[in-house]
Amino acid sequence: MIEMAISEHFGHTETFGIYRMTQGDCRLLETREVDHTCLGQHSSLSAMEGILETITDCHAVFVAKTGDGPTAKPSAKGLRAVSGYGGEAIEESLLDYARRDAAGEEPA
Numbered sequence: 001m002i003e004m005a006i007s008e009h010f011g012h013t014e015t016f017g018i019y020r021m022t023q024g025d026c027r028l029l030e031t032r033e034v035d036h037t038c039l040g041q042h043s044s045l046s047a048m049e050g051i052l053e054t055i056t057d058c059h060a061v062f063v064a065k066t067g068d069g070p071t072a073k074p075s076a077k078g079l080r081a082v083s084g085y086g087g088e089a090i091e092e093s094l095l096d097y098a099r100r101d102a103a104g105e106e107p108a
Contacts (some may be wrong), residue, residue: 014033063086
């Protein structure tokens with residue numbers, strides 16, 4: 001099994017892996033393709049809205065890096081932008097996040 005890592009900057013992401021969490025386990029359900037928002041020094045507002053619509057049914061979005069604007073926009077829709085696991089293995093990061101969240105701790 002190849003261990004995938006959280007390695008994309010939010011604005012450069014073209015594919016999101018959608019995972020389901022159960023007690024002590026996580027499973028990849030599907031991938032969802034999106035248009036990336038970063039256009040050099042500018043960003044595409046329509047692409048951002050498309051991304052948010054694509055992942056609106058999720059609890060959190062994990063990215064390697066995100067700017068202040070891309071952090072605020074998901075938060076306004078009830079979606080937590082998590083960037084503290086950049087470079088880490090996806091499944092281990094999801095399990096750590098779920099454990100911390102359930103314990104009332106601040107996730108990484």
